[in-house]
Amino acid sequence: MKKNLTRKDIAEAAGVSPSTVSRALAGSELLPRSTIERISEIARDMGYHPNVLAKRLATNRSFQIGFAVPSVLPGKGTFRTMYFSNILDAVVKEAFSRGYGVSIYPYELENDSFITLKTGKHVDGFVFAGLKKDSGLPLALASENIPFVIIGSQYKELNVPSVNCEPLPGITEMLEALAERHVKRLFFVHGDMDYYDASEQKKALLKVTKSSAVKLAGVLNGNYSRSSGYEAAAALSTKLKTGDCVFLANDRMAMGFYRYCYEHGIQIPLDVSVIGSDNDDNAYGLFPELSTIEQPRTQMGQAAVSMLIDILEKKKVKTENIKIPEKFLIKKSI
Template sequence: MATMKDIAKLAGVSTSTVSHVINNTRFVSDEISARVNNAAKELHYSGPSVLARSFKVNRTKTLGMLVTTSTNPFFGEVVKGVERSCYQQGYSLILCNTEGDHQRMHESINTLLQKRVDGLILMCSSLEGEQIDVFEHYPDIPVVVMDWGSMLFTSDKIQDNSLRGGYMATQYLIAAGHTDIGCITGPLIRYQAQMRYEGYKRAMNEAKLSFNLSWIVESDFECEGGYTAFMEMYQHGRLPSAIFVANDMMAMGVINAANECGINIPNDLSVIGYDDIHIAKFMSPALTTIHQPKYRLGQAAVETLLKRLDNPASDTQTIQLEPTLVTRNSVKIIAN
């Protein structure tokens, strides 16, 4: 098996020069890089085709992605879009889970950067509003973030229009004839949860409908949170005729809790969710929801990152994808 020493001898350069070319640790002229590349090919050094691309464009053809572990299949559907797009573009993907742990999150970012990924996709809402000092040491590594609010580091951003989605969901319930409408929000410290709640409030105010604070409960975007939030609402007495639940996972918890309480969906209580995860149409009843283009979110993140690699000096951008309404069987139409 050929070694760096063999390549150095054939190329007529030092072993350290070969190391710098292969590991991209110091600038080496195109002429010398080509000699090392040709020697590596001639000696069948491991991965010559990958090396050749790296020498030519100074890239590893690898992207890193950081995601918060969750039971919500929404994340898996987005990751699928990222992975498929990477494959189509000839890139590999290194995926790291944070498990919701800040230390692990920072360690994962360090690990991905040390592996010389060409760029990073971050889908970890616990980073929202944080200063990530490590990025200052890697100013040439482009970063794309997904589904976050304000950030203290430079990056492109991909998100869905959650304000419009929350507005659309509530407006649909109003058009269906509901006037007593509750809302189970996600954690309001998170931008997307806050925007969905703002959309709910905007639709209610436009229709001049009153708010019952007993029907507005903040939760955590998980099934258990939806279950607990509904039970809290139920214990306060009279229920609304409809609830906008800020994601499908919580909506599943709500429907489960309602069934336990003998409340029929949608005859006694209408429920609309958000995300349109794959299993939403297989729930009983099938869930009316706001479709978030999950695969397209992942695809857009990769496309944006590759554009940034080709044009590093261009202005950062926020790409906003629009939600759509998916009507199924969980909302009762009571309008005349």
């Protein structure tokens, strides 16, 4: 492989002029998509890496994506939470594969700061994760035509692009598995209802249990913390009957539930079945192994970045609201 490849080398291999190579690698709208893809493939095969600074100057773009998250969560740092760290991994990998870098920004910035980051060419667009349902940020950015995609929430009234999980398939599979095991009663500990994911999960469960042999015997408040799972177990300890099942809105709450059961001699699954949601790596240490509904975080992060870059490169102008189905993983806790 030749060192210090230039655009002239790519042009000779592709049978086009150097200026055409420049336009193709910049994604110019003046060229057919087939030409851009052919030249880009030749450049990749030859091991050509364009000068990033020159690319930015030529296109007036940063080729940076801003990944915006809450800077601090109650009791822990943002990326100590598997939800955000899993999505970040996918965002970085997908962005890098498309020639973009990723910068991380906290929600605590004023709305104007996000607008300045875009207008000042620090980033080309944003991916947001963890926005609450009442956040005013999407409206502020949409009104300024700032490109962005939201993960884990949806603002239909604004018609902005989003990527979410679809809880209905996983919950349906879960109830079918419980019915096969002759479980009659299910208790649900929901997550923080300030978030779209939590309300959609609860809505899906209420819908499916209407026609299921497994009846919803009670709903308890939770906030996604281990302590709220522990408290839910304490509240249910006098209500549970042998053969009942408790479904917790995330695996962290299930960890707290397990802790209470261990301390009070309640055997899982002999006395009560337990199901979490997320399929967090941190839950693998639980014994017996936790049955859970897998949240497709990697696919969500990849889809959000792919959609944003398509918008930035004008490959896609139609607003999309993608939903990726969850699935139930049967393990040893039921």
